[in-house]
Amino acid sequence: MVAPAGGLKAGDLVRRPPVTITPQATLLEAVDRLVEHNIGALVVVRPEEPDAALAVISERDVVKALNMRMALSSPVEAFMSPGVISVEASEPVSRAAELMWRYNIRHLVVTKGGRLYGVISIRDLLRPESLKSLCRSQ
């Protein structure tokens, strides 16, 4: 898909700094952080490299960990889905929609120059301004 002139970019949908967690934090800490920020996913980063995304922990990952009867004291690294699906901030929102659809995910890491910049969700893509850009790109 080609970006429409003046269409929204993935980076335009990022509304706040990413909420992160370390691989050594516990499942319970991840739960508390999700609730505290009222969000559906956390970005896993090492403390010494806070702008390099290692993985994303979503509500689904937590539910799957619970289903496996993992203890709430288990470290994040034991149940995080390794690898990150990301989009550069300068790419069109249609690219973000395509990735979420193809990989069946609800959150996408947004990078700027390859470094962690934020997270966008399906909800962000379905806001009126994003829909206008998505519709024009079809």
Add this chain to the structure above:
Amino acid sequence: MSSVGDLIKRSPVVASPADPIIKAVRLMADNNVGSAVLVDGSGRPVGIVTERDVIRGLARGARLEDPVESIATMGSLVTAGVKEDVYSALRKMRNRGIRHLVVVDEAGALRGVISMRDLLEDFVIKRLGERVWWPPPED
């Protein structure tokens, strides 16, 4: 192809309000879905539990053996009709800050669930985009 009924991909994942939370967790994980509809003895939808409800419940100290209705949204379900336009469904989700809608037929019987993800499909985005550019008068 722009009504809510067209987006239903599977029979609904259901549980009983008295089932333990872990059963809802297992249903969601095994079926790779984000919610389960709670139904009464005659199969009528009476509530919904989502991944977010489970996580909020845990943060409050709920145990996986507790009844699922203790963390679910019970009563006053936000529903969509099978023939409802997808844009109307999206507006309901946005206005209520929810990600899932219980879909019912004309008789109020459970037909399925749609989530925000279902709205990402190309033909849906096209329809939603049209409605955003030319919103109906009630907008």
